[in-house]
Amino acid sequence: MVLNDNIKKMFASFAPERQKAMDRYTSFRVGGPADLLVLPQTVEQVIALVKTAQKTELPVTIIGGGTNVLISDKGIRGLVMVLTRLKQKIEQITPSINTGEESPGRIYLTALAGEPLGHLCRYAADAGLAGLSWAAGIPGTIGGAVMMNAGAFDSDMSQVVEQIEILDLATLATVVLPANRLQFSYRKLALENSILLKVRLGLTKADAGTVRDEFYRNLKIKQSTQPVSQASAGCFFKNTPGVKSAGFLIEQAGMKRARCNGAMVSDLHANFIVNHSNACARDILNLAGQVRKRVYDKFGINLKEEVKTIGD
Numbered sequence: 001m002v003l004n005d006n007i008k009k010m011f012a013s014f015a016p017e018r019q020k021a022m023d024r025y026t027s028f029r030v031g032g033p034a035d036l037l038v039l040p041q042t043v044e045q046v047i048a049l050v051k052t053a054q055k056t057e058l059p060v061t062i063i064g065g066g067t068n069v070l071i072s073d074k075g076i077r078g079l080v081m082v083l084t085r086l087k088q089k090i091e092q093i094t095p096s097i098n099t100g101e102e103s104p105g106r107i108y109l110t111a112l113a114g115e116p117l118g119h120l121c122r123y124a125a126d127a128g129l130a131g132l133s134w135a136a137g138i139p140g141t142i143g144g145a146v147m148m149n150a151g152a153f154d155s156d157m158s159q160v161v162e163q164i165e166i167l168d169l170a171t172l173a174t175v176v177l178p179a180n181r182l183q184f185s186y187r188k189l190a191l192e193n194s195i196l197l198k199v200r201l202g203l204t205k206a207d208a209g210t211v212r213d214e215f216y217r218n219l220k221i222k223q224s225t226q227p228v229s230q231a232s233a234g235c236f237f238k239n240t241p242g243v244k245s246a247g248f249l250i251e252q253a254g255m256k257r258a259r260c261n262g263a264m265v266s267d268l269h270a271n272f273i274v275n276h277s278n279a280c281a282r283d284i285l286n287l288a289g290q291v292r293k294r295v296y297d298k299f300g301i302n303l304k305e306e307v308k309t310i311g312d
């Protein structure tokens with residue numbers, strides 16, 4: 001889409017990025033240019049950007065840490081907001097004092113959507129707050145983690161989210177949604193036409209040493225079982241309920257180390273497709289297609305993608 005001068009002028013005060021290639025904003029290190037790319041730092045800027053996009057009829061795409069997305073080689077049309085700068089000091093609240101709720105041992109942590117999940121995990125580990133150690137080593141933002149219902153070690157975000165604040169894109173109102181109004185399922189929060197702005201987690205006071213040990217134990221397991229130093233978007237496919245893990249099926253289908261140009265099925269964890277050497281999105285999608293076909297041919301199971309494909 002070619003943006004006319006009038007539209008460019010309307011967005012000028014938001015300091016759009018000059019370098020608009022999306023490969024710099026994704027852990028896969030692939031992705032073509034956005035028409036317009038802005039990294040807002042405040043909730044007010046996010047709202048003003050959405051209003052301007054609606055006035056100019058530009059579609060809006062939200063990216064957090066870009067660690068669970070595959071952006072097409074042709075890029076993304078319209079306005080892209082990358083939320084990694086939307087953060088402030090993590091707030092700690094004791095429910096019984098500040099909210100009138102009686103909940104001994106309970107502590108809330110509040111963060112804006114762009115806060116790295118890793119910061120929250122370490123903060124909780126250092127403060128002796130239990131409930132988030134399972135997320136050690138999961139990259140990305142807290143906003144992305146809630147939207148994806150990120151999980152590991154049989155736990156996921158649905159177990160710790162107390163409430164979220166969203167921008168409803170239909171009404172442009174900010175709305176607070178308590179946990180009992182949120183529909184989480186495997187790697188998904190059902191939330192349409194909204195931008196997640198703020199998250200409140202509910203954790204429990206515990207022995208700091210125990211929480212820290214658990215955090216580092218989980219981190220070590222993750223680092224030894226996943227190709228964390230290579231460009232990827234984590235597990236490419238979802239596990240299918242009631243059957244062995246997608247990684248196991250892919251390995252048994254003989255697809256470990258399979259390649260399509262610079263894209264490769266990881267040697268360490270078969271459900272990771274890695275950008276081995278200058279892969280483009282098409283290489284990754286082609287390889288994912290081959291993996292899906294081989295698993296279907298061998299097991300009759302149709303793997304569904306966990307990674308979100310975005311763009312043209």
Ligand SMILES: Cc1cc2nc3c(=O)[nH]c(=O)nc-3n(C[C@H](O)[C@H](O)[C@H](O)COP(=O)(O)OP(=O)(O)OC[C@H]3O[C@@H](n4cnc5c(N)ncnc54)[C@H](O)[C@@H]3O)c2cc1C
Nearest residue numbers: 064065066067068069140141143144145150151196233234
């Ligand atoms: C090495 C590695 C290991 C990983 N391990 C795990 C793991 O153990 N478990 C796991 O579950 N995942 C894992 N992942 C995947 C990924 O890190 C998580 O899903 C993460 O929580 C995504 O967060 P993000 O900020 O990067 O989201 P993004 O990838 O930027 O976005 C994901 C989706 O959420 C939407 N979104 C993001 N932020 C917002 C917002 N504020 N409002 C509205 N929509 C939004 C985007 O539009 C997109 O559809 C791993 C990834 C890598 C690279």
